[in-house]
Structures are given as structure tokens and as C-alpha cells.
Amino acid sequence: MTPALEAGALAMRYRRGWALRDCAFTLPAGRISALIGPNGAGKSTLMRIATGLLRPTGGAIRVLGEEPTHRGAHPGLAFLAQDKPLYKGFTVAEMLRAGEELNPTWDREYAHRLVREAGVPAHARIGTLSGGQRTRVALALALGRRPRLVLLDEPLADLDPVARQEVMQTLLAEVADTELTVLLSSHVIADLDGVCDHLVLLTDGRVRLHGDVDELLAGHRVLIGSRDLEPPPGVVEFRATGRQATVLARTGDVPGWDNNAPSLEELALGYLRSPKEAAA
Numbered sequence: 248m249t250p251a252l253e254a255g256a257l258a259m260r261y262r263r264g265w266a267l268r269d270c271a272f273t274l275p276a277g278r279i280s281a282l283i284g285p286n287g288a289g290k291s292t293l294m295r296i297a298t299g300l301l302r303p304t305g306g307a308i309r310v311l312g313e314e315p316t317h318r319g320a321h322p323g324l325a326f327l328a329q330d331k332p333l334y335k336g337f338t339v340a341e342m343l344r345a346g347e348e349l350n351p352t353w354d355r356e357y358a359h360r361l362v363r364e365a366g367v368p369a370h371a372r373i374g375t376l377s378g379g380q381r382t383r384v385a386l387a388l389a390l391g392r393r394p395r396l397v398l399l400d401e402p403l404a405d406l407d408p409v410a411r412q413e414v415m416q417t418l419l420a421e422v423a424d425t426e427l428t429v430l431l432s433s434h435v436i437a438d439l440d441g442v443c444d445h446l447v448l449l450t451d452g453r454v455r456l457h458g459d460v461d462e463l464l465a466g467h468r469v470l471i472g473s474r475d476l477e478p479p480p481g482v483v484e485f486r487a488t489g490r491q492a493t494v495l496a497r498t499g500d501v502p503g504w505d506n507n508a509p510s511l512e513e514l515a516l517g518y519l520r521s522p523k524e525a526a527a
């Protein structure tokens with residue numbers, strides 16, 4: 248199957264410096280991928296390149312098998328930008344009607360259902376909605392197009408915990424029912440656990456870690472033991488408190504240590520806290 252997104256040696260340089268360097272990864276179709284990285288790591292830049300809004304300085308990216316062109320995004324791609332551009336003077340219903348007029352693949356019933364389920368009144372003006380309500384409308388506009396690939400730039404940022412869970416469940420249902428591929432950037436890593444099955448972790452414009460989440464988790468251990476113990480090869484992060492050491496390592500079970508499977512959050516935080524380690 249054609250990957251939903253493929254990047255090879257992708258690089259982007261702004262006037263102030265490099266935002267992406269030598270980025271290579273593949274996003275398999277029909278998966279929910281987490282795009283994780285600290286502020287300024289290059290997540291939005293990567294998404295904007297995929298939509299064709301930005302031309303990369305070097306390398307290549309293929310979206311649903313095609314390179315983006317200046318003529319606009321691939322018709323199967325939907326992008327929800329961080330600033331969620333919506334017409335403030337429109338009502339929610341008018342915004343959905345505009346979505347319908349602009350998109351030949353529009354699914355009216357589905358878009359209206361997403362807004363209804365979010366409890367957003369259809370007659371309310373966009374400008375009067377809360378940040379979280381605006382996000383839910385923007386998400387309905389992105390998914391209502393029935394895209395094959397959707398890029399969501401921090402869609403959870405201004406949602407309350409229940410709404411975050413609802414949005415993740417909506418995405419999970421979509422992926423199960425329609426083979427949609429999702430790439431979702433977020434700083435709330437705990438919310439991605441159990442939902443995202445693929446991971447791309449960026450630090451300083453480079454891919455530090457990527458791949459199938461289950462495989463990555465199975466290939467790492469959180470080791471707890473005496474700080475006098477010799478850590479195994481593949482240490483990602485070493486922390487010591489008193490006599491005890493906690494080590495995140497790319498390894499199988501290590502004798503002498505208490506071996507624990509990391510959660511997605513422990514794995515990601517270990518890499519984010521030690522950005523200078525060798526790329527995985």
C-alpha cells in the first residue's frame with residue numbers, strides 16, 4: 248500500500264536557521280501517528296511543507312504518493328493549522344455550508360454530527376465560541392471533507408480533558424471505519440497513549456525516533472536499580488536519586504535490574520529530556 252506520507256532527507260531553512268534537517272520517515276496508511284517534539288522542533292514546518300504551503304530547502308516529501316505542488320494541497324489531504332482559521336463573522340451552520348460548497352467530497356451528515364456531538368450550537372457565531380468549541384468546528388470542517396490523510400497541528404491544546412478524549416475517540420473510530428491516516432502533533436503525550444500506534448519524535452529539526460509504537464515500546468526498558476550497577480548499551484536517559492538509578496534504554500531485559508516496560512509518555516519524555524543522544 249502507498250504510504251500516506253514519506254519524507255526523505257527533508258530540510259527547511261528559514262532566515263534564522265534550520266527548522267528541519269535530514270528528516271526521513273514513512274507514515275503507513277490507516278494509522279494514527281503522534282508527532283511529538285519540543286517547542287520549535289519543526290512540527291508545524293513539517294506539516295506546512297506537506298500541504299504545499301512551504302517549499303522545502305532540500306529533500307523530498309510525498310503525500311499519498313505525490314509531491315506537493317504550488318497549486319495547493321493534495322485533494323485527499325486535510326490540514327488543521329494551529330491557529331485554526333475560521334471566519335469569525337460566520338455562524339457554525341454557515342461555516343459548514345461553506346465547507347460543503349468548497350469540497351466535492353463533503354459529507355454533510357458526518358460534519359453536522361461531529362458539531363452536534365461536541366455540543367456546539369449551529370446558530371452561534373464563530374467569534375463568540377470558546378477556543379475549544381472553535382477547535383471542534385475546525386475539526387468537523389477538516390474531517391467533513393472525508394480526507395485520506397489529515398494533519399492536525401496541536402488539536403488538543405485548548406480542549407478540556409473530556410473533550411480531548413472525545414476527539415481522540417472520534418479519530419480512532421474514523422481510522423477503524425475508513426482507513427483514514429492521521430498525523431497529530433501534541434504536547435499532551437499521556438492523551439496519545441493507547442490511541443496513537445505510530446510515532447515520529449522530532450528534536451531540533453531532526454527525527455530522533457520513529458516507528459510502530461508497540462515495537463518501540465517493546466524495544467525499550469525502564470531499568471530501576473542501584474546506581475552502582477553498570478548500565479547496558481543503548482542508554483537513552485540516566486537519572487539518579489540517592490542510591491537509586493532509573494535508566495531508559497533501548498534494550499531487552501537486563502539481568503540485575505528491575506525491568507519495566509515504558510509507557511509512551513516515559514519513552515517520549517526520556518528522549519525529549521536527552522536530545523543530544525545518538526539518533527535512534
Ligand SMILES: Nc1ncnc2c1ncn2[C@@H]1O[C@H](COP(=O)(O)OP(=O)(O)OP(=O)(O)O)[C@@H](O)[C@H]1O
Nearest residue numbers: 261262263266284285286287288289290291292293
Ligand atoms: N516563518 C518563519 N520564519 C522564520 N523562522 C520560522 C518561521 N516559522 C518557524 N520558524 C522557526 O523554525 C523553527 C521550527 O518552528 P515550528 O513552528 O515548525 O516548530 P514547532 O515544533 O511546530 O513548535 P511548537 O511546538 O512551538 O508549535 C523554530 O525555531 C521557529 O522559530
